[in-house]
Amino acid sequence: DTFVLINPDANVDNISSILNDLHPSIKFTHKVESDDKLEFIDVQVIRSSEQQCIETTIYRKPKFTGLITNWNYYVPIQYKKARIVSMVNRALIICSPYALLGMEFNEIRRIGLKNDYPLSFIDNLNGIKLSQYRRKMNEESKLTVIGCDKKKMYAELPFIRSSTLELKKKIMHLSDKLRPDLDIHFFTKLPPSAQAFFQTKDPIVKHLKSDVVYYIKCNDCGHSYIGKADRQCVRRLGEHGAPKTIYQQQQCNHVSDDLNDNNNIIELRRSLRVKNKTTTAAPTTNDDNNDNKTTKSSITQHEKETGHHMDWSNFRVICQDHHYCRSLIKQSLLINADEPELNKTTHSVRLLVFPDGLPRVLLANPGH
Structure with missing residues (x-):
């Protein structure tokens, strides 16, 4: 449908x-105004010769019966309110002059009484919606005078049943009085679960952590190294030449203490067949790769050239991040700020956002 002048x-x-x-498949029909009136969908457009303007009101077809949800029907009261409120809202939006709006309110009363609605119920809803409409129009006119739109603000409130609703109403009341230019939208956040306050899992020891940036230094000269481990730290430090027995001994101390208390247990074996079985394992490619990595490691070269020993057991995990790129950036920032002597490169990835690095006070101190 198209309205054309x-x-x-x-x-x-x-x-x-x-x-x-x-x-040939398109056929248009038209309707011309009659007595300065023209019906367009559910709107009746009226040409007012006195006001020299166009007015609008509600249009109902001649076959409209006025049948709505009856007051005596066994349905929730919200359904009955919705029937009246929907007609009132449509009248407030479409009816342009207050004279036509008053006529439409009378028509709503007639339809409601025809369906056994109490007159007080209809007038109460009419008054509430009309007051809300006028209040909204006054606020918009004030904003037009000020010359600015309302600024949207989003506020987070904890969900504590009725207390949250009461707090929301008080904030809205203060906002209307002090800051009418704000349009505050509230969203509630559920309180944390009880599991958030208790540790449900055993802490992971540092040498079994993965996706970390670690710091290790030499016992003799104090030279340091900052690296990144995608796998467990014990595997990465093993590639640098760390003895395998150090971390195995730390992990199994409590197990060995329990075993020593029991004199009957001499040795743990699944069966005598496994105990007596002798196998000769051929060297694998992984061992060769590990040897190559150990040879190329700057820590291994430092120990061979100087005869010093690294403090393997007291290495420190600086930070942990499971995102690969973020972990590289953190390592590069720490290398740039701390300048460890055993690192051959100044960064692991190009620092596009922080080309000059970050101040030392904003980064974790690897040595502490």
């Missing part, structure tokens, strides 16, 4: 025939 001298039939000749 045409010059009074134009021939509407000729315009309609031209449009219908464009395609």
